Amino acid sequence: MPNTSTATIAVYATTYNSTGSVHSPYVYGIITCLLTLLCSLFGLVGNGKVIWILAFCRLSNPFTTYILNLGVADFGTLLSLSARAIILLIPWKCHLVNDLVFALIFFTYSTSLYFLTVISMERCFSVMFPIWYRCHRPEKSSAVVSLLLWIISGLLSGTLWVFDNYLSTESLPDVLGVIFTLNLLILTPIMVVSTLIMSIKICCSTQRRQPPRLYTAILVTLLFFIVFAIPLSVSYFIFSSYGYFLASALQSSYLFASFNSSINPVIYYFVGRNRKKRRESLKVVFKRVFRDDAISPGGT
Numbered sequence: 001m002p003n004t005s006t007a008t009i010a011v012y013a014t015t016y017n018s019t020g021s022v023h024s025p026y027v028y029g030i031i032t033c034l035l036t037l038l039c040s041l042f043g044l045v046g047n048g049k050v051i052w053i054l055a056f057c058r059l060s061n062p063f064t065t066y067i068l069n070l071g072v073a074d075f076g077t078l079l080s081l082s083a084r085a086i087i088l089l090i091p092w093k094c095h096l097v098n099d100l101v102f103a104l105i106f107f108t109y110s111t112s113l114y115f116l117t118v119i120s121m122e123r124c125f126s127v128m129f130p131i132w133y134r135c136h137r138p139e140k141s142s143a144v145v146s147l148l149l150w151i152i153s154g155l156l157s158g159t160l161w162v163f164d165n166y167l168s169t170e171s172l173p174d175v176l177g178v179i180f181t182l183n184l185l186i187l188t189p190i191m192v193v194s195t196l197i198m199s200i201k202i203c204c205s206t207q208r209r210q211p212p213r214l215y216t217a218i219l220v221t222l223l224f225f226i227v228f229a230i231p232l233s234v235s236y237f238i239f240s241s242y243g244y245f246l247a248s249a250l251q252s253s254y255l256f257a258s259f260n261s262s263i264n265p266v267i268y269y270f271v272g273r274n275r276k277k278r279r280e281s282l283k284v285v286f287k288r289v290f291r292d293d294a295i296s297p298g299g300t
Helices: 006-011 024-056 062-089 095-128 130-136 141-165 169-205 213-228 230-242 247-272 282-294
Strands: none
Touching (some): 024 062, 024 247, 062 141, 095 213, 141 169, 169 213, 169 230, 213 247
């Protein structure tokens, strides 16, 4: 296993060659960084709007608590990915800053994964056992679970920070291996299975009527995450397991992650908009999506 800081790899996945000419991976890295910045700027605006509407417009229900926290996590992911892209474009070789950026990326990215896993599981329970879900779900469980997810993600990213800055960096790939095994081999399959079950159940129970907008938004959000965000976990799982990574693949994974963190507000808009009306405010459209939780596709 190479004695290399994973945070440095996360930031500097492209280099110049010894003659001073530019490797093609470096050019590709510059392009992906610029695209990441552009995508992140768009996503920061969209997620900021979602956070504002859910936090201050009194759209309180168990699900919107998760969506609000997911929006905050995505907002943080886009900020940290933007910082990484700027560092790579300068480049500014300050290892402390590199380590901090990597820790923030991991913290917010993992938090998004944890929230989507919980969302997929809870929505799966709601469509499979609607009566039990309505009668036995604790009222404050969303807030409690959200707090626990932030704490768990913070502890894991803090562990990476400690190993990378104060303990042996040689052990860092092993720590990454444990964490990304949890993310990729345990939580991701749970998310995929829950999404499949929910999709099948909703399709079977809504054959004669349009499925609720909220559940449509959830399904599309989960599918986008599986396609565009999971490659980043795969890249680091391969590195932590085999000590190998491909620079261009890692750069693409970061770009895909920025796209995934930016796309959710777009999903909410297209799912919630009224096609008969040409112009509607985002506030009206988002309210239409998030207030759809009263309809249970598994109910009668």
